[in-house]
Amino acid sequence: MNIGNLPFVVAALLVLFGLYTFLFKRNLIKLVIGITLIETGVNLFLVTLGYRTDGISPIYTFAPEAQKMVLPTPQALTLTSIVIGLATTALLLSFAVFIHRHYGTLDVRKVKELKG
Amino acid sequence: MTALTLHAPVLLIALPLLGAFATPLIGKLGKGARNTFVGLIVLAVAGLASLLAVSVFGAGGVPTVYELGGGTFTFPLSGGQVPIRILFEVDGMSAFMGLITALIALTSAFFSFSYWRERSGGDLYFSLFLLLTAGIFGMVMTGDMFNFFVFLEITSIAAASLVGFRVWRKQSQEAGFKVMAMYTLSGLFVLLAIGLLYGQYGHLNIAALANSLQGSLTDMIALGLLLTGLAMKAGAVPMHMWAPDAYGEAPAPMSAILVANSQASLYGLFRILFTLYGVTVSTGTMGWILIVLALLTIFVGVTMALIQSDLKRLVAFGAVSQIGYMLLGVGVGLAVMATKPEYGLVAMQGGIFHMLNDAACVGLLFFASGAVIRAAGTRDLNQMGGLGHQMKWTSIFFAIGAVALAGVPPFNGFASKFLIYEASFKLSPFLAVIAVLSSIMLLAVFVKAFQAAFLGPRSNASAHVSDPSPGMMVPMAALVLVIIVFGLFPGFFVDHIVTPAAKALWLGRDAYINAVLGG
Numbered sequence: 001m002n003i004g005n006l007p008f009v010v011a012a013l014l015v016l017f018g019l020y021t022f023l024f025k026r027n028l029i030k031l032v033i034g035i036t037l038i039e040t041g042v043n044l045f046l047v048t049l050g051y052r053t054d055g056i057s058p059i060y061t062f063a064p065e066a067q068k069m070v071l072p073t074p075q076a077l078t079l080t081s082i083v084i085g086l087a088t089t090a091l092l093l094s095f096a097v098f099i100h101r102h103y104g105t106l107d108v109r110k111v112k113e114l115k116g
Numbered sequence: 117m118t119a120l121t122l123h124a125p126v127l128l129i130a131l132p133l134l135g136a137f138a139t140p141l142i143g144k145l146g147k148g149a150r151n152t153f154v155g156l157i158v159l160a161v162a163g164l165a166s167l168l169a170v171s172v173f174g175a176g177g178v179p180t181v182y183e184l185g186g187g188t189f190t191f192p193l194s195g196g197q198v199p200i201r202i203l204f205e206v207d208g209m210s211a212f213m214g215l216i217t218a219l220i221a222l223t224s225a226f227f228s229f230s231y232w233r234e235r236s237g238g239d240l241y242f243s244l245f246l247l248l249t250a251g252i253f254g255m256v257m258t259g260d261m262f263n264f265f266v267f268l269e270i271t272s273i274a275a276a277s278l279v280g281f282r283v284w285r286k287q288s289q290e291a292g293f294k295v296m297a298m299y300t301l302s303g304l305f306v307l308l309a310i311g312l313l314y315g316q317y318g319h320l321n322i323a324a325l326a327n328s329l330q331g332s333l334t335d336m337i338a339l340g341l342l343l344t345g346l347a348m349k350a351g352a353v354p355m356h357m358w359a360p361d362a363y364g365e366a367p368a369p370m371s372a373i374l375v376a377n378s379q380a381s382l383y384g385l386f387r388i389l390f391t392l393y394g395v396t397v398s399t400g401t402m403g404w405i406l407i408v409l410a411l412l413t414i415f416v417g418v419t420m421a422l423i424q425s426d427l428k429r430l431v432a433f434g435a436v437s438q439i440g441y442m443l444l445g446v447g448v449g450l451a452v453m454a455t456k457p458e459y460g461l462v463a464m465q466g467g468i469f470h471m472l473n474d475a476a477c478v479g480l481l482f483f484a485s486g487a488v489i490r491a492a493g494t495r496d497l498n499q500m501g502g503l504g505h506q507m508k509w510t511s512i513f514f515a516i517g518a519v520a521l522a523g524v525p526p527f528n529g530f531a532s533k534f535l536i537y538e539a540s541f542k543l544s545p546f547l548a549v550i551a552v553l554s555s556i557m558l559l560a561v562f563v564k565a566f567q568a569a570f571l572g573p574r575s576n577a578s579a580h581v582s583d584p585s586p587g588m589m590v591p592m593a594a595l596v597l598v599i600i601v602f603g604l605f606p607g608f609f610v611d612h613i614v615t616p617a618a619k620a621l622w623l624g625r626d627a628y629i630n631a632v633l634g635g
Contacts, residue, residue, distance in 0.1 A: 015308070022301070028293065035300050042308050049315045074314070077262055081307060084269045088300045091273060095280055095293035102286035113287045114294075114361045 007048040014041030028096045028106040032089060039085045043078050050074030124168040125182045125204040128214060128253040129267075131161055132221075136246035143239030151229045154242045158225040161249065165218035169211045169613065177208025177616025179624065179631040181259065203321060205259030205631060207624060208616035212468065213256035213383050215613070216475045219598065220376040221249045223591040224369035227483050230587030231369055231490075241281060241367070248274035248373060255380045259632065261310045262320045264384060268306060268349070271377050272299035278370045279362045291361035298348060298358040302381075305345030309338040322392055323632035326625065331396035339397060342388050343405070349381040352443060353412040356436050360420070363432035368486020371428070372479035375435050379471050382439065386446055390621040391628050395454075403451025406443050411550050413440030418554045421561045426495045427488065430565050431481045434521060434558060438474040442467045444551060445536040448543050449622055456622075459539040464618035465610055466535030472614075473520070473528040473602060480517035480595040484510055487588055488569055491581040497568040504570030506581045511570040513592045518562035520599045523555045528599050531606030 014037050021034030050071030056063065058072040096106060103111050120127075135157035143150040172180065184202040206214075225245065232238050251274060254267030276299055280292020313335070314320055317328045329335055344355070351359030359378070363371045389402055417437025424430035445467020452460040487510050492500050504511040520527030523534070533555060541548035583589065602609055620628075 022297075031297060035297060035304075038301070038304050042304050042311065045308065046311050049311060073320070074311075077311075077314075080262075080266060084266070084273075084303075087273050088269070088296060088303075091276060092293065092296050092300070095276075095289055095296060098280070098283050098289040099286075099293060102289055111290055114290055114365070 007044060007051070011041045011045040011048060014038070014044065017041075026108050028099060028108060028111070029093075031108070032092045032096065035092065036085070036089055039081070039089075043081055043085070046074045046078045046081065120164070121167050121171045122182070124164045124171075125206050125257045126184060128161060128164050128168070128257060129250050131157055131164070132246040132250035132253065136243050136250060139243040139246060140239045143242075147238065150239060150242065154225055154246065155229070157246060158222050158249075161253075162218040162222045165211075165214040165253075168206065169215050172206055172208060172211035173613055173616050177211070177620045177624075179205055179207035179620070179628050181205050181631050202263065203259040203632065204257045205323065205628065206257055207628060207631075208613075208618075208620035209383065209387070209468070210256050212472070212613055212617035213380065214253065216379060216472050217249065217252045217256065217376050219472075220373050220475050220479055221245075223479060223483070223594055224372045227369040227372075227486075227588055227591040228367075230585050231367065231486060237281070241278075244274045244277050244281070245370065245373065248278065248377065252373075252377055252380045256383050259322050260320050261313065261322055261325065264322075265303065265307050265310055268381070268384070269303050271380065272296070272303055272349075275299070275362070275374055275377050279366045279374070281367060281370070282365075285365070287361075288365040291358075291365035294358045295362045298355070302345040302348040305341045305348070309341035309345070312338040312341070321632060322387070323629045326392050326394065327629050327633055329393065329396045331393075335393075335396070339388070339393055343385065346381045346385040346388070347409060350378045350385065351413075351436055351439055352409045353416040353436070353440075356413065356416070359436045359439075360429055360432040363435050363482070364426065364429040368428070368482050368489070371432070371435075371482040371486075372475075375478050375482075376475055378439060379442070379475065382442055382471070386621055389450060390453075391625050394625040399450050399453040403447050403449070403453065406447030406450060407547065410440045410443035410447050411547065413437060413443060414554045415440075415550060418557045418561065422557065422564075425497045427485050427497055427500070427565060427569060428482075428495055430497070430561065431478070431485050434481070434561060435474075435478045437554065437558060438470070438478060438521065440554075441470050441533065441536055441551065442474065444540060444547065445470060445532075446621075448536075448540050448547070449618070451543065453622065457542075459542045461615075461618060461622060462535050463539030463543075464622050465614050466532050466537075466539060468618050468621075469535065469606075469610060469614045470529075470532035472609075473532045473599075476595050476598045476602070477517050477521040477527075477529055480513060480592055480599065481521065483588070483592050483595070484514040484517060487584040487592075488514070491584070492569075497565060500569045501572040502570075502574045503581055505574050506579075507570070507583050509583050509589060510592075511566070513596055514570070515566060516596050516599060518566060519559070520603065522559035522562060524559065526600075526603045528602035528606065531603060531610075535610075 018034045018037030052068050055068040055070035058069040142153045182204040251267045251271035258264050276296035279295045282288045319325045348355040421433035445463050449460045449464035520529040523529040537548045
């Protein structure tokens, strides 16, 4: 099935929604959600880069002759990026937990001991 | 020996990486065993970085390509082969950054052995420290955009964890969250740019990409994303708000290596501007963008430092402002790259030499302020005073670091800042005026801090303090030695290590590409 440029549009929208959330939301958890949205958008973009219409998975063993394959490199990049994203999200959320423990709130307007 | 030199780029990453994961295990044997292990790792890393520097600078800073396993390679590959390989490309600039990282890693590891006296957490602390070191070495050695991103994220995670390491301090948690959020955002910008470049040219290798770059609109978008992401991670104003929090809240020795981490991002920025894009973009425009960022960083950093009353945060803002001087030097070099006048190279030399000098001075200042804060039991300058009576050596070290950073002769900061003033004056006197003025203001900042912390009558609070243990004094003394030697013999170091590094960026684009592609 040919879906054209739709995945790129979705990826761009995800990144934009993520940026909006990151810039305008006041709750730390929502900031993390924003970052995760951007990350998902970038990952979708990378996977889409390597997609070929009607391509099969890029495994040579038992592959039918003369069949188009999707590009393996962007998939490898995306996997790496997902793993890194997991680590960063976990770290961000654990900081949020500690902030809640110390400050009793997740509102960025109230978490500002450090300024100026 | 030749085998060691050959494999140095990958060993510089593999050794600390292995050490990072082995440290918690060795830590089970006890504190002594762990410290010996970490000490041996950083000593080995420093040795390897020096070996690599000797071999690279001995050859005049020409790029050498290393493939994992040390075999020979060809590019493009003959038919049917899969072009996946791990390449490291080391030229003068990479070797130079390796030296900076090794210097800071060595001193901050040994400083930490005495500094980290909390009963628990030491294993994880050194584990994260080695991980950060491995990431920084990876960033400066790699010849591949995606590996650069991976190492960037390794440093991000390790650095943010170190910033928020003291979970019992509420401020450090706040700083940790901020740092991680900004680092992640910058990493995602870089990844998006890498995706854009890969989508167009199908390459991830920096040299291969540089060879095929056309300068299309998509390339410009990618360049904008890379510039934003890396300037954000280097802490350039107006994306600096995480930097003083991070430097201020991390444990003192880790603040020093965070500065090295910021410099590694600057290295990435320079590599992308000079080697990846080079002449395919208008270097004049890009140079002026760097210069504007630089002036903002210098000015805002220094003015914010003036109003701080928290000693660590004051030094942190000083560190932010110094990033501006490196940007200024290299920005002037980039702005005049098309015509290549004499003073362009001087500007590059100044900016790059200042990286090394800044690492030594800021490292020393962070160590000294860590020692002072520990002895005085407070970070507030208003509550300190008279510490100089008991902490003679620390106060002398702090003073040397401060005047060196402010660019007072005969210390090393003067040597590099003078090159920057001279070259930026030739481009536009206005730049040099701002740079000199900010240096004077920086001196005022440190005079204030020195006066508040060390001078004044003996007070009850300062009666029982003393200089820190030799374990902390020796790393500080080592940095003082570096500062004085670089300050007294700047010519030798500029000729032998700074000029090859500057030329590798300024003139070395073709050599960098040819080293991989042949021809």
